[in-house]
Amino acid sequence: MARHHEMLMFHALSQCPSLASAALRLNVSGPTVMRAVARLEARLGVQLLSRSTRGVVLTEAGVGFMADCSRILKAIDEAEVSAKGWHVQAQGNLTVLLPLLFSRYIMAPMLAGYMDQYPDIKVFAHYHDRFPNMHEEGMDVAVLVGHLPSCSLIARPVGSVRSLVCASPGYLALHGEPVVPQDLHHHRLIATQANQDWVQWPFQQEGEANSLKARTRLNCATLQAAIDAAAHGAGLMRCLSYPLYDYLSSGRLRRVLQPYEPPSIPVHVVYRERRKAPMRVRSFVDYIVEHLREHPALRADAC
Structure with missing residues (x-):
């Protein structure tokens, strides 16, 4: 019983950003938590936590022991749940x-x-x-x-x-639609990461996977910003298809280079x-x- 109690205290402290939050989660005092962990470390003969003014961090031994504690405590919870009939x-x-x-x-x-x-x-x-x-x-x-x-x-x-390349209908009407991946060198490309001077986009050509590296004209810090920029005519961008679904369905963006897309x-x-x-x-x-x-x-x- 004492070992289970010590595991609970150590697990809570390792999962929380501070001693105070761990104690609050367990509804006990901070000293109670630290005494339990100290007893555990003494019994095991190994340091599990490194303490500093910034709080506590797991040692290498603590990381491994925490994973074992998580598995054991979860198994105990599941055994109790099953006994109570919660499995139904x-x-x-x-x-x-x-x-x-x-x-x-x-x-x-x-x-x-x-x-x-x-x-x-x-x-x-x-x-x-x-x-x-x-x-x-x-x-x-x-x-x-x-x-x-x-x-x-x-x-x-x-x-x-799927991984798609798309642009707004307005952009394509003004700058033309790329027919093969190499045409992208002549277009304005939008990166989905900040400070990205180049993009390297994968394509499937003649049954073989390859990639095209090209300079970007616009670098966006977030994916949503890149999608919005493309929808307003800033250029072509590439990402997985699920965040593009509403834009493509409504016609705000149009899919290009579809024959060269990588497998789903x-x-x-x-x-x-x-x-x-x-x-x-x-x-x-x-x-x-x-x-x-x-x-x-x-x-x-x-x-």
Whole structure:
């Protein structure tokens, strides 16, 4: 029991920006948290936290121990939930990983709809554009854009996206439409990152993948700024298709060089394989898979 208590204290302190916030999260005093971690370090014979005036940071040993604590504490929670019968009721905490831009353009209304339908579930949403180690990081579900590495996760395909080049009809009427990728050297190109003098855009030509490097005329610090600039006639820009869907559907932007686009990129909902997944996981997966498959921006023939 004491070990479980110490793990709880250490895990909370490692997840919070300060001792005060960790104590508040656990509803105990700051000294109580530090005494528990000190007992843990003494018993293990290793330093888990490095303390300074700026707060606490994990040591190398602390990082590894924190991952193990997360897995153990989650397993304990799940055992209790299963014993209480929560595996047949949609309630409890749900931790999901979502790509940052994909969440902004596609997932946000779906999250709101899911929470309306399942009011007893508390969602912890993490936003990263990477493939997670879901076991070590304690993730229940992830939405991933890209080809999946071989792993033990269950993956449900929900659609695909493409890398598109587009410009406003006004710009194309004034400057002409590129017919082959090499024509881009004679156009105004918009970068989706600040201070980017060059872009290197991938294309598929005669069945082979290659890329074209060309100078930019406008560098935007955010993707949305680049899209808006292109919609107002500033030049051609390139990005994945899902943030462009409304612009292409409304005619504010037009897709060019379509025959040279790289192959489509799959989108999956993945979760950890379990004999009996809790209802909170199954409810989220089923809800998100259904709504993503219905979203027009993820269809192969979109725009």
